[in-house]
Amino acid sequence: MEIKKVMVIGAGQMGNGIAQVSAQTGWDTVLYDINMELVDKGLANIAKNLQRDVSKGKRTEEDMAAIMGRLKPSTTLDDAADADLIIEAIVENFDIKKKVFEQLDAIAPAHAILATNTSSLPITQIAATTKRPAQVIGMHFMNPVPVMKLVEIIRGLATSDEVYQIIEEASIKMGKVPVWCKDVPGFVSNRVLQVMINEALWELYEGVAPAENIDNIMKLGMNHPMGPCALADLIGLDTILSILNVMYTGYGDPKYRPSPLLKQYVQAGWLGRKTGKGIFDYSK
Ligand SMILES: NC(=O)c1ccc[n+]([C@@H]2O[C@H](COP(=O)([O-])OP(=O)(O)OC[C@H]3O[C@@H](n4cnc5c(N)ncnc54)[C@H](O)[C@@H]3O)[C@@H](O)[C@H]2O)c1
CATH class of the missing domain: 3.40.50.720 (NAD(P)-binding Rossmann-like Domain)
Structure with a gap:
């Protein structure tokens, strides 16, 4: 065709x-x-x-x-x-x-x-x-x-x-x-990526470090071009929550349980770059 x-x-x-x-x-x-x-x-x-x-x-x-x-x-x-x-x-x-x-x-x-x-x-x-x-x-x-x-x-x-x-x-x-x-929840890409992003959101929730520090540690230490918090804002926090929920129910494994902070951001309508505010503020 x-x-x-x-x-x-x-x-x-x-x-x-x-x-x-x-x-x-x-x-x-x-x-x-x-x-x-x-x-x-x-x-x-x-x-x-x-x-x-x-x-x-x-x-x-x-x-x-x-x-x-x-x-x-x-x-x-x-x-x-x-x-x-x-x-x-x-x-x-x-x-x-x-x-x-x-x-x-x-x-x-x-x-x-x-x-x-x-x-x-x-x-x-x-x-x-x-x-x-x-x-x-x-x-x-x-x-x-x-x-x-x-x-x-x-x-x-x-x-x-x-x-x-x-x-x-x-x-x-x-x-x-x-x-x-293969057709598994999150495929290859998001099964790996979203676990990392979710872990960063758990760290933020627990007060382990501010978002800037989490991102700098991953950029400077792991050579990631973008930190997980900035990447989460680029993808959209609503999309990330949906993906984590699909994997959480799909595998029945608690390692995919979304950070409560992620849920709160979505409830607040702070979805990332697309709404001008997410983990970071893009209004200026
Ligand atoms: N954001 C990412 O980084 C990314 C990467 C790969 C895949 N995806 C996937 O791509 C899809 C879209 O994500 P996005 O980031 O572009 O989202 P988005 O929120 O930017 O856009 C979604 C669009 O779909 C529209 N839409 C059209 N018909 C609709 C209907 N019947 N009901 C509701 N909305 C309707 C909405 O109005 C909206 O404009 C999702 O399945 C997402 O998981 C997203």
Whole structure:
């Protein structure tokens, strides 16, 4: 199957990055969210990213205009009717994703592949909400999508070899490096990463050190480019709490129990960079 049209569901930090890379690949790309304000915010972020490339001499104004020209805003899932590949990047919540997959399954053409950018939810369970489980796959991009090379590819129990190959090739065309792993809660990436981030949040909760010190210790001592607290704010504390809860219930192992402080930040609406405040303050 040749991919000509891609639809990205969710114009948040991951969705707009995925749409940018899809349009850069040369594919007509629809960017969907539940209202036009959110879609416009996503498109504005793409324009800002591309403009930065132009300023640095990494791409031309013409190239930027061509990429922006391939992006179409949408607030209706009906636009999936002629898509070849649909990549879902909405909130990390199974019930919400289930509703969207059921609708997409009814609208999308029979040949279309439904990919999910979920960080932790079982691909097999998401696939089972559709009548095409062989055509459902995990395509886990990293944040920020235009910069990070990895796409973690996760097959559900029913995902076909053909669909796996198409998605592997599509990831390479997008300039990414696909690496597969099995369908376990949190996959490889978040099973490792979120335990570290959660431990940093436990340290913060216990008053072991302030967030700046925790980050400096991990940056200067372990050569991490970013400390776990700053990384948590970049990912989004709501997303991290959802991932930890998926792993906590999925493995039944207390090592994934979320720090009470993480829960409190989410209750307060301090979700990280996307809300201007998380562990750190970004309002200035
Ligand atoms: N943030 C990260 O670093 C990261 C990395 C890899 C994967 N992911 C995954 O990508 C997905 C999106 O994460 P994000 O960080 O972009 O989140 P986000 O909060 O920035 O954006 C989510 C977007 O989905 C939209 N949306 C569209 N349809 C929706 C619906 N029916 N119900 C609710 N929301 C709807 C929301 O309006 C919002 O704009 C999640 O599954 C997350 O686990 C996130």
